[in-house]
Amino acid sequence: MVVMEKQGKDMQEYFIQNSKEFVGETVTLKGWAYNVRKGGKIWFLLLRDGTGIMQCVVTKFDADEASFDIKTLITQESSVIVTGEVKEEPRSPGGYEMLVHSMDLVSVADEYPISKKEHGTDYLMDNRHLWLRSKRQHAIIRIRHTIVKAIRDYFDDRNFTLVDTPIFQKAATEGTATLFETDYFGEKAFLTQSGQLYGEAGAAAFGKIYCFGPTFRAEKSKTRRHLTEFWMVEPEMAYYDLDMNMDVAEDFVFYIVSQVLEHRKPELETLERDISKLEAIQKPFPRISYTDAVKILNDKGVEFKWGDDFGGGDETIISSQFDSPVMVHRYPSAIKAFYMKRDPENDKQAMALDMLAPEGYGEIIGGSQREDDIEALVGRIKEDGATEEDYSWYLDLRRYGSFPHSGFGLGVERVVAWLCGLQHIRETIPFPRTISRLNP
């Protein structure tokens, strides 16, 4: 067993994140100069390797002369390869440092656009390709990675099959939203706003499926909650009703939160996230009907009529009543999509659910039990001004073995913003696309 451990470590590649296991050893680091502090006979290089930042100490006694003299050439973000001994050192940020023996300057960086002082967001977004190197952005993107992994693991471990859905689509999923139009060999095609209708075909073939990919909305939204290109995961489950759907949504979101807490505490601390708010989240999540939600608003003195849709401020008031995400179900059918099943007990209500994140982060999930009655579905398609022809393959799913089924979509970036405690959604994705940004 001791031998196995030794072998395992010998085979382990050194990177800054696991310095603890290499104390006393001489290792080689390849990375970039995050910062340099120069003295006369000693200088400090903060080296970034993608996993963390290591303080490298260069002195005339421990390093050769050529390596020491690199201090006159090196600039912020220059690429360097350093060899030296890893030591525990309380004076060093991170608790470890490297005593440098030799150094190789791979490339001298030009004057770096992102200085050590503060910058405006728009300037940083113009330099997004470089901004990603900073501690804060590094932490966010790593948390995003953990969220995406949790999403895939959750479904993969529960017998869901991945069914990818097309990005080019012939028609809108939900008539109202504005879509990006493209020329598809002389024919109109739209960038997808949802994979759901295809997901329903998948559920009929595989039982439980999910699709996960980018989604596009051409609305000219200018808010901190909107991107024109964002990632959405959409599970669809055969023989699941609305309550079972909410069970999955709750368990799924709880799993994502717990994975982030388990694996990304250092990153959350870098972001100065109030972790107690995330630790307070518990199952079961509160479930309230739309009608109850309207009562909450009215009790708080908000003028709100049954039948209207919630605005951002309304959602914040409702969600702030709870520590955990809240699921609001049975919305007025008039404000929901045609494919949602009507409540058998009240035709004015749709079997829809939205999940609102705490702390004012808004809607992170939208879903429903789907309409499985072909007559009802055809009726609503016609009410929307479309034809049976437009939805012929979708209606086939009701002609050939219709079945109760449900699903939902979760917006990845809104979850990242919520868990990271960010002010703006544009930091949640490496290269955001908004109404005013297509570059970089």
Place this chain on the structure above:
RNA sequence: UCCGGAGUAGCUCAACGGUAGAGCGGGUGACUGUUAAUCACUAGGUUGGGAGUUCAAAUCUCUCCUCCGGAGCCA
């Protein structure tokens, strides 16, 4: 699309009718334990574009452009 705010040095900002300034970053030099290192010296500007008012405009007026925040729409 509507409402509000802002464009001044590479960056973050000040000057708000009378000769355009600071901090950071850059350059040069000093320093053996720095922590957004410090200290000294130094370079750097058609004040977003256009038009107008005035003896005089970064400053006042109009217009256009760009960006930010909010509303609507939504994940």
